[in-house]
Amino acid sequence: MKLAFTSLLFASCLLMSCGVYTFRDVSIPADIKTIKLHFLENKARYVNPQLSPRLTNKLQDKIVGQTRLTRTESEDADWVVSGYISDYSVTTSGISSQQVSTNRLTVGAHIILKDNKTLKDAEYDVTKSFEFSATQTLQQAEAALSDQIIQGLSDEIFNRLFSNW
Numbered sequence: 001m002k003l004a005f006t007s008l009l010f011a012s013c014l015l016m017s018c019g020v021y022t023f024r025d026v027s028i029p030a031d032i033k034t035i036k037l038h039f040l041e042n043k044a045r046y047v048n049p050q051l052s053p054r055l056t057n058k059l060q061d062k063i064v065g066q067t068r069l070t071r072t073e074s075e076d077a078d079w080v081v082s083g084y085i086s087d088y089s090v091t092t093s094g095i096s097s098q099q100v101s102t103n104r105l106t107v108g109a110h111i112i113l114k115d116n117k118t119l120k121d122a123e124y125d126v127t128k129s130f131e132f133s134a135t136q137t138l139q140q141a142e143a144a145l146s147d148q149i150i151q152g153l154s155d156e157i158f159n160r161l162f163s164n165w
Contacts, residue, residue, distance in 0.1 A: 026067055026162045031117055035069040036077035040109065044088035048142060051085060051107070051149070058154040067162060076116065081161065083111035086125070090138060093131060100134040105141060107153055113161060124160045128152040 037060050042052040064071055069079070087108030094102030108127040115121065130148060132141035142149075 028067060028069065028162060029117070032078040032115075033070060034072045034074070034077040035063060035067075035079045035081065036072050036074060037063065038080070038082035040083050040085060042085040042088075044085050044108075046088045048088060050146070051088070054146075054150050055085070055109075055153055058150050059157055062154055062158050066158070078115070078117050080114040080116065081111065082114070083109055083157075086110045087127065092134075094134075102131055103134050103136075103141070105130045105132060105138075105145065105149075107149055109153060109157060111157055111160065124157075126153065126156045126160055128156050 037056065040052055040056045040059070042048070060071065063069060085107070087106055089106050091104050091106065092100050092102075093104035094100070106127055106129045108125060111124045111126060113122045113124070128149070130141075130145045130152070132145060136144070
């Protein structure tokens with residue numbers, strides 16, 4: 001009993017200290033075999049030119065690497081995923097001594113899932129926020145947060161498309 005409690009405590013501390021949570025509970029109907037992913041165009045007011053191609057590539061890699069689906073270029077694919085980057089904005093998120101200390105970059109995407117098997121479409125809005133010091137310019141923050149933005153937003157989109165939680 002004491003060993004089980006200690007093991008559980010250790011596992012909890014390990015997860016919490018790393019800040020890494022992975023969910024591999026991919027839920028795809030058995031009759032879905034193919035997927036087409038359109039380029040995710042950037043329609044936000046502020047356009048980061050690297051975001052669309054990097055996000056699209058990361059999402060494609062994630063789908064191929066973590067699902068059994070076969071990627072195709074055919075519009076007749078079982079699932080067709082399209083969408084666009086809908087938000088890329090900066091707001092103040094922290095004030096210290098009456099001065100801005102932290103800013104928040106919010107990146108959002110609108111995703112459309114067309115299911116050619118059931119002839120039903122689903123639409124999802126996904127957002128992810130990233131904090132950065134107010135002493136940094138947006139360009140400096142983008143350079144520092146670039147990988148986090150791509151990873152975080154692709155994870156959010158993937159989980160929304162493929163996980164039932």
